[in-house]
Amino acid sequence: MEKRATFSNLWLAAAFIAPQMLLIFVFFYWPSGEALYWSLTLEPPFGGSNQWVGLQNFMTVFEDPKYWNSVRVSLTFAFSATVLSLAIAALLALFVDRRLPGHQVYKFTFFLPYALAAPAVGLAFRFIFSPDAGFVSVINNAFPGLWNPALNGYDAFTLIVLAQSWKMVGYNFIFFLAALQSIPRTISEAGAMDGASVLQRMRDIQLPLITPTLFFLIVINITDSFVDSFGIVDITTSGGPARATELMVYKIYTDGFQGKDYSLAAAQSIVLMVLVIALTFIQFRFVERRVHYR
């Protein structure tokens, strides 16, 4: 879309856009470029300028089983949390959209968890699911040692999946509900006239019509689980036990800032960047193709 009426003072145009460009240059493009540079060089231990080592850093990263562990954990985490929170959110949105008496209440409350910071969610869930206090510990009374996220990797992983899903359900709910409400009522009514029951209409009319939103949310959820989950992991499990919850972003953080190995951290960052960019591209393709139903 173009404006017909525009202004012609180009100096002013430059001045208006300058602050934004300056900021993204210093804090976005330069660091991203530097990450690439670091990933291809090694810093000599006794100072001096960086040495070009080609893909050696990437080789080191890819040969490290701990790295593949973090990739595996990240992907499983992204998949489980995304499926869980999307399924629940879609179900809730479909039923709230039936607009039975009182449905307004849910609109105001379901998204509340999303207002919380990831570490706040993490802290709450660590308490609720702690093995010897809190809410879930009761099951350890009945079956001693059944649940212990501090020692059992599967329990810890389940814990962070639940925390992440809880946080994202509200967000997904908002988007699903918005999408459902933008479907013209007449379509559902026509379905009802043809004898489709409420559940049939949900399955055959409403769900197919909100697939563009679904694809969009899949990408947003996966990205968020790669990125914002840092706060949850840091507070609940610190990547443990035995690296069972060490997500990629958490490993970058520990390698870069606790291990002080910028080159390795940079190489890992580049891999994560490529992954996130690829996801975004997939999203644009899907959104471009599927949005035509309007």
Next chain:
Amino acid sequence: MIERTPVLDFVTHALLIVSLVALLIPFWIIFVAASHDFHTVNQVPMPLMPGGHFFENMATAWERGNFDRVMLNSIIVAGGVTIGKIVIAALSAFSIVYFRYRLRMVMFWLIFITLMLPLEVRIVPTYAVAADALRPFKAIFELFGISVGLPEWNLLNSYSGLILPLIATATGTFLYRQFFLTVPDELTEAAKMDGSGPVRFFLEVLMPLSKTNMAALATIMFVWSWNQYLWPLLVVTDQQNFATATMQLQKIVPGPVFGEPPIWNVAMAANLIVLTPPVLVTIFLQRWFVRGLISTEK
């Protein structure tokens, strides 16, 4: 639509009520845990009704987390990010939509790409830049053999270090751009005919029209920047003076899982302090928050 489905209606209500309870129960547990003394909170099963130590725990948590200073810091940072974003995004969107110059689309794409990589993904090099924000320019000058004595501008342990990198994204720019594109051309033409220049048009026509967009952007930016965690954790080493609220959560829950039991009642009280501002904003400015969420992401 008139349809009689008593069984399904019952199931719907039941499902929604159960989900509501399940989704809100963590809030309740945080509150209940924050209202008991140390002994009671560690009981199994934990009590489900609030106890009488709420204010005592809140006072302990407030003091232990240094919240006097920390809340102020968080408000400064969240406020700074929100205002900075609203102003800078409006300016750049105005430049992209209302002027026609050759680099316009290049600028557009340069800004657009920043949407793809969140700060957490490029955290290591961004941290290096924050140690000296003028370094990129030094490196460029060096490349061209120009020797300019630029001073070092260290952003670690400063409000600008906490705020500026968080503003360097494209979220707001696109919100404004979408809106500016819907403003009728006739308005611009009328303003020009009445002798208004770009600055005046921007300040007196466009900005008043953008009020609702600003409100939406402000609410989500406030919540988003209040909830930032990884970046403050890195930039701030001077915990006394520059720590933000979310950072205190790490400090208040004891690290080792073995050894003494964590002081859950105080930890949950601290959690309550940290989560209250964004929750209040989303509840009271809900219309704007939801609108902002939906329009910035699409």
